Amino acid sequence: MRFSSSYEPGEYESDIYAAWETSGIFNPKMTTLPVDNNDDGIDDREENISDSKTFSIVMPPPNANGNLHIGHGLTIALEDSLTRYYRLKGRSSWYIPGADHAGFETWVVYEKELEKSGHTRFEYSRDELYARVWNFVAEQRGNMELQLRALGASCSWDDLTFTLDENVIDRVYTTFEKMWNDGLIYRGEKLVNFCPKHQTAFADIEVEHEDEKGTLWDIAYKLVEEPKDASLALSREIIVSTTRPETLFGDVAVAVNPNDERYKDLIGKHVELPLTDRTIPIIADEHADPEYGTGAVKITPAHDFDDFEVGERHHLERIQVIAEDGTMINVPEEYNGSTTAECRKKALKNLKEQGLLKGEKKIEHTVAHCYKCGTTIEPMLKEQWFIDVERLAKTAIEHLENNEIKFYPDNKRKILIDYLKNLKDWNISRQIPWGIAIPMFRKIDDRATDEPEWIFDRRTNLKEIEKAGVKYIRDEDTFDTWFSSSHWPIVCTNWTEENYNPYYPLNVMETGADILFAWVARMIMMGIYVTGEVPFREVYLHGLVLDAHGKKMSKSKGNVINPMDLVTRYGSDAFRLGILRGRSAGMNQAFSENSVISGRNLCNKLWNISRLIQSLVDENEQSERENLISEGIRSYDEDERADPVTTGVGDAPRRNNDFSLAYSTLNMGEDWICREINDCLKQVEKDMKAYRFAEAVEILYQTIWDKYADWFLESQKIYKNTELLKITLEMLLIALHPFAPFVTETIWQNLSWTEGFIATAKWPVKLQYDPISAENFENIRIIVSEVRTTLQSLPGTNNSKKYNLLYDNDSLVDDNRLLIQTLSKVPAINPLDGSPRGLRLALVNHELYLDVSEKVVTTYKDTLTEKILSTGRELNALNARMMNPNYIKKAPEHLVKETEDAIREKESLINRLKQQLSLI
RNA sequence: GGGGAUUUAGCUCAGUUGGCUAGAGCGUACGAUUCACAUUCGUAAGGUCACAGGUUCGAGCCCUGUAAUCCCCACCA
Numbered sequence: 001m002r003f004s005s006s007y008e009p010g011e012y013e014s015d016i017y018a019a020w021e022t023s024g025i026f027n028p029k030m031t032t033l034p035v036d037n038n039d040d041g042i043d044d045r046e047e048n049i050s051d052s053k054t055f056s057i058v059m060p061p062p063n064a065n066g067n068l069h070i071g072h073g074l075t076i077a078l079e080d081s082l083t084r085y086y087r088l089k090g091r092s093s094w095y096i097p098g099a100d101h102a103g104f105e106t107w108v109v110y111e112k113e114l115e116k117s118g119h120t121r122f123e124y125s126r127d128e129l130y131a132r133v134w135n136f137v138a139e140q141r142g143n144m145e146l147q148l149r150a151l152g153a154s155c156s157w158d159d160l161t162f163t164l165d166e167n168v169i170d171r172v173y174t175t176f177e178k179m180w181n182d183g184l185i186y187r188g189e190k191l192v193n194f195c196p197k198h199q200t201a202f203a204d205i206e207v208e209h210e211d212e213k214g215t216l217w218d219i220a221y222k223l224v225e226e227p228k229d230a231s232l233a234l235s236r237e238i239i240v241s242t243t244r245p246e247t248l249f250g251d252v253a254v255a256v257n258p259n260d261e262r263y264k265d266l267i268g269k270h271v272e273l274p275l276t277d278r279t280i281p282i283i284a285d286e287h288a289d290p291e292y293g294t295g296a297v298k299i300t301p302a303h304d305f306d307d308f309e310v311g312e313r314h315h316l317e318r319i320q321v322i323a324e325d326g327t328m329i330n331v332p333e334e335y336n337g338s339t340t341a342e343c344r345k346k347a348l349k350n351l352k353e354q355g356l357l358k359g360e361k362k363i364e365h366t367v368a369h370c371y372k373c374g375t376t377i378e379p380m381l382k383e384q385w386f387i388d389v390e391r392l393a394k395t396a397i398e399h400l401e402n403n404e405i406k407f408y409p410d411n412k413r414k415i416l417i418d419y420l421k422n423l424k425d426w427n428i429s430r431q432i433p434w435g436i437a438i439p440m441f442r443k444i445d446d447r448a449t450d451e452p453e454w455i456f457d458r459r460t461n462l463k464e465i466e467k468a469g470v471k472y473i474r475d476e477d478t479f480d481t482w483f484s485s486s487h488w489p490i491v492c493t494n495w496t497e498e499n500y501n502p503y504y505p506l507n508v509m510e511t512g513a514d515i516l517f518a519w520v521a522r523m524i525m526m527g528i529y530v531t532g533e534v535p536f537r538e539v540y541l542h543g544l545v546l547d548a549h550g551k552k553m554s555k556s557k558g559n560v561i562n563p564m565d566l567v568t569r570y571g572s573d574a575f576r577l578g579i580l581r582g583r584s585a586g587m588n589q590a591f592s593e594n595s596v597i598s599g600r601n602l603c604n605k606l607w608n609i610s611r612l613i614q615s616l617v618d619e620n621e622q623s624e625r626e627n628l629i630s631e632g633i634r635s636y637d638e639d640e641r642a643d644p645v646t647t648g649v650g651d652a653p654r655r656n657n658d659f660s661l662a663y664s665t666l667n668m669g670e671d672w673i674c675r676e677i678n679d680c681l682k683q684v685e686k687d688m689k690a691y692r693f694a695e696a697v698e699i700l701y702q703t704i705w706d707k708y709a710d711w712f713l714e715s716q717k718i719y720k721n722t723e724l725l726k727i728t729l730e731m732l733l734i735a736l737h738p739f740a741p742f743v744t745e746t747i748w749q750n751l752s753w754t755e756g757f758i759a760t761a762k763w764p765v766k767l768q769y770d771p772i773s774a775e776n777f778e779n780i781r782i783i784v785s786e787v788r789t790t791l792q793s794l795p796g797t798n799n800s801k802k803y804n805l806l807y808d809n810d811s812l813v814d815d816n817r818l819l820i821q822t823l824s825k826v827p828a829i830n831p832l833d834g835s836p837r838g839l840r841l842a843l844v845n846h847e848l849y850l851d852v853s854e855k856v857v858t859t860y861k862d863t864l865t866e867k868i869l870s871t872g873r874e875l876n877a878l879n880a881r882m883m884n885p886n887y888i889k890k891a892p893e894h895l896v897k898e899t900e901d902a903i904r905e906k907e908s909l910i911n912r913l914k915q916q917l918s919l920i
Numbered sequence: 921g922g923g924g925a926u927u928u929a930g931c932u933c934a935g936u937u938g939g940c941u942a943g944a945g946c947g948u949a950c951g952a953u954u955c956a957c958a959u960u961c962g963u964a965a966g967g968u969c970a971c972a973g974g975u976u977c978g979a980g981c982c983c984u985g986u987a988a989u990c991c992c993c994a995c996c997a
Contacts, residue, residue: 516992608959
């Protein structure tokens with residue numbers, strides 16, 4: 001016996017994965033491309049591999065030195081199912097794994113380590129820090145990759161791309177250079193989102209906005225000039241409202257709305273800036289909302305995004321009063337060097353003393369925070385590299401509106417277009433050492449006046465370079481990680497300008513819906529900019545995996561589920577099946593251990609199905625050997641055979657597999673299972689095309705369990721067709737393989753007749769069967785179910801419910817007595833002798849009786865009455881429909897006919913039930 | 921402020937172009953027991969499809985409105 005009585009995933013999974021990996025079947029070039037593709041191989045590729053024969057997908061790179069979380073588990077389950085499915089479908093499938101240097105994340109972790117050891121980043125040069133983090137990551141690396149293997153990811157490990165690989169940096173520099181030459185890159189002093197704790201700038205999308213309670217203070221700014229009309233002068237002062245009094249030192253104007261009658265003649269006048277000896281002008285700008293507060297607003301271009309724009313419009317000075325470390329600068333001595341909070345306190349105190357603080361009120365407003373540490377983001381004036389996104393966004397929108405990329409869920413396409421329409425220029429400078437150095441150098445030789453201030457150069461390993469006798473110094477910033485990762489489909493597939501690449505664009509990009517803007521949008525813009533083509537044809541976005549109660553998982557709530565823990569306890573397949581269940585594109589959905597348990601149960605069921613079939617095959621071979629010796633003819637008893645309604649499909653099935661097996665269907669159950677498996681395969685194909693993973697798993701689950709095991713295998717305990725058993729088992733194993741790779745491969749390796757890996761088997765072609773015969777089995781099923789239901793509803797709670805079944809003038813039953821008896825577990829099935837007796841089953845086309853005593857029938861009276869009533873209600877509804885002349889006129893013909901048939905059936909059923917009742 | 925989604929059985933979700941007598945898994949209840957599988961088998965109960973209108977022969981599905989929950993975007997001092 002090869003199979004133990006239950007499937008123990010832990011015993012097989014790692015060996016199975018190792019066997020796959022060493023055989024190289026996950027590497028598409030090895031399995032399907034011509035061998036000589038080194039020199040002239042490109043041409044071969046073009047000839048031999050058309051787009052429809054390839055399938056490519058890239059892995060969103062998990063943090064190289066982290067552990068996989070539940071979201072990764074879902075990602076892998078989705079991506080690997082697709083990859084394995086298309087591999088079985090015969091495509092040259094390339095699943096490209098990745099590892100992320102996770103610029104900011106890793107830097108934060110490392111900086112903490114540094115702080116623990118009593119050091120700070122400022123003690124080291126950028127190059128030193130880079131080298132230190134590199135070593136730190138190298139030490140930690142590896143776990144994640146082992147976990148991907150444990151999840152069964154069938155990715156091509158030779159092609160693993162690390163986000164700091166040389167070819168990645170090279171490609172990023174090439175793009176940057178192209179953009180620089182195209183004038184899409186500019187250096188600008190702008191307000192950027194700055195985290196004072198991490199001392200780096202962020203892009204808009206990296207900032208989290210939260211509602212917070214705050215205080216709005218009213219501050220009086222005294223007018224310098226006497227107004228023309230004293231009544232409009234508001235007591236010779238203007239009140240402005242602010243949530244940030246400390247920034248008043250950076251004020252350069254007070255703005256009022258040009259249409260605001262109250263202030264019309266103050267425009268152009270000046271006010272004294274409190275706590276300073278400066279005076280600032282009153283300007284007119286639409287930004288000031290007459291409805292809000294006093295309608296006058298202080299303008300601080302260096303520390304507020306709106307004010308920055310106002311300042312641009314009016315060519316105002318930008319006075320920076322908050323330094324990068326969050327302390328005050330360029331302010332009166334008293335405040336200099338204090339933190340913003342201290343400064344605010346002092347300033348308010350002084351304003352109050354001078355009688356300039358006119359009021360305060362509690363308000364709720366949104367405040368920007370660092371997404372990592374929660375520190376309030378300080379808008380900071382900085383020189384940074386920006387990408388002028390207008391052209392990129394516009395082109396991307398055109399391709400999107402042209403429907404070149406299909407989205408799952410569909411509505412994300414429009415959301416993305418709207419986002420791109422409002423996209424602002426993209427700050428790509430980061431002040432952290434762990435990342436790709438920006439390849440720009442600034443002239444330090446002032447005499448070389450003809451030379452540009454900034455030049456592009458790839459030699460970022462050098463702090464200083466010399467070009468044409470002029471010295472330049474390196475910009476110390478690194479790229480925003482999204483800038484490099486926007487190249488992901490390009491770098492992973494090794495796309496080049498020179499050669500045709502059958503794997504680009506990717507067939508599908510699968511990732512989290514939460515990074516639609518940060519990543520998907522940028523990949524599209526960059527893909528089009530670099531290659532002229534969209535980087536992928538379809539996008540599948542998954543939502544968040546929530547806990548069992550639909551709540552977000554978080555460490556603080558303690559409801560985090562570790563995927564590896566589930567894999568250890570229930571097996572990789574169980575986890576994959578479990579996490580795919582009840583999940584659809586783009587939705588945040590709950591996940592619980594129960595679904596994993598149900599996946600585990602399916603694996604075990606499949607294991608035992610295989611165990612049974614293997615034993616039947618072994619038995620058959622044994623008896624064939626014996627028959628050979630004794631010249632016997634058949635392995636099963638002819639007398640027990642049911643009516644051979646089958647036509648028996650003699651043709652060998654058209655399978656391309658190396659292990660093609662001939663089969664024929666010999667009875668109804670066999671035709672029936674062929675039909676059901678065909679339907680199932682068709683449904684799975686449809687579901688996979690539409691990325692309906694949960695539905696694909698569901699139909700497989702039902703087919704394997706409810707149909708194959710519960711009905712077909714039970715029927716095969718009477719009539720054994722080992723060739724068909726082999727074929728159908730293979731088909732189901734292959735069909736489930738994309739979702740449950742380990743158990744299907746383990747079984748495949750254990751079965752006596754299969755060869756090679758199931759992972760590279762061919763997706764099955766449809767079976768041939770006799771449809772009439774299949775439908776007959778369906779009728780048998782209905783009969784058996786009715787017998788079971790009726791038996792259950794009869795009084796009595798135990799084995800005493802063993803009644804014979806009687807039939808009258810029914811060839812289907814007559815021909816399948818043994819089958820019905822076995823399935824329904826009645827002691828015997830006999831033709832009715834004499835007049836009907838016992839309890840008649842509520843079946844339309846069959847006259848069947850359970851041979852029970854009068855007494856039992858009597859106790860069944862209530863059930864029978866209820867049945868008559870409910871059938872009557874159904875009949876009434878149908879009749880009402882037919883009474884409606886519009887229904888007959890307007891509804892499709894076949895529906896009307898169906899209704900008519902249904903009415904006839906209900907009527908006859910009621911009559912029979914009534915007849916039955918009257919006998920009692 | 922703008923936008924997107926969700927609302928169907930106790931729980932988690934299906935329900936694709938309207939044809940539904942609304943399904944599944946888990947859970948619950950009742951029953952089975954020696955063989956492939958208790959990680960099992962059989963049976964059942966459980967729903968005003970959020971609410972209110974409308975379109976239609978027919979609405980869980982389409983339209984209008986309302987409510988609740990969740991998410992994203994946004995510069996409101």
